[in-house]
Amino acid sequence: MSALxxxxxxxxxxxxxxxxxxxxxxxxxxxxxxxxxxxIIEWCVSGVFFALAAFLAVSALLARGRRR
Numbered sequence: 563m564s565a566l567x568x569x570x571x572x573x574x575x576x577x578x579x580x581x582x583x584x585x586x587x588x589x590x591x592x593x594x595x596x597x598x599x600x601x602i603i604e605w606c607v608s609g610v611f612f613a614l615a616a617f618l619a620v621s622a623l624l625a626r627g628r629r630r
Contacts, residue, residue, distance in 0.1 A: 595602050
């Protein structure tokens with residue numbers, strides 16, 4: 563058996579830091595957009611409902627009848 567290191571490696575990898583920076587930029591951008599244009603929340607919520615309705619309609623139209 564190999565022993566686990568007694569301490570974690572130094573620092574985080576570059577890909578982790580870049581991912582965190584991208585996530586922070588996206589969240590900050592959404593926060594800024596909501597402050598500047600509060601209607602964006604309504605558009606996002608209604609967009610989700612329209613997408614769900616479209617998915618259900620397409621599923622109903624493409625559904626097959628009973629299988630024997």
